[in-house]
Amino acid sequence: MNSSDGGTDVGHDRPRSGPRATYPTEQSSTSRRRWFVGLSVLVVVAGVALAWLGYTKFASPDVSGEATAYQILDDSTVSVQFTVTRADPQTPVSCVVRGRSRDGDETGRREILIPAGDQTQTGVRTEVATSKPPVIGEVFGCTTHVPAYLTASTP
Structure with missing residues (x-):
């Protein structure tokens, strides 16, 4: 195979052209899991911060x-x-x-x-x-x- 039909050149893992070069390789499940956990933590922290802000702003004053x-x-x-x-x-x-x-x-x-x-x-x-x-x-x-x-x- 050569680089024009999506093959790889000698010494390179990724093709330089062709359909395999256009579409990314699939991510591992570990990488997706890290993104999910990271975004979940971010959402929880944002929710807690918003709840605290609402409580301090709208709670009954002294x-x-x-x-x-x-x-x-x-x-x-x-x-x-x-x-x-x-x-x-x-x-x-x-x-x-x-x-x-x-x-x-x-x-x-x-x-x-x-x-x-x-x-x-x-x-x-x-x-x-x-x-x-x-x-x-x-x-x-x-x-x-x-x-x-x-x-x-x-x-």
């Missing part, structure tokens, strides 16, 4: 704040009433409350300390000074990580 009412007091002040819900009422929390103007800009912000208490839900009312006339007051967020500068004596 604390949450929800605005229940707001009142525009004047062109530079909005009063915001909100409810804080916490898993452990003995933990102090801080919440950021803000006022927004007609164009959607945040025009005022205030951090509030909610001290430890006896109830999981606490109602709070505060006023936020704004740099533009406010149209809404809202709770931006709450956390159990109370900053050191926020103490019970902060008004």
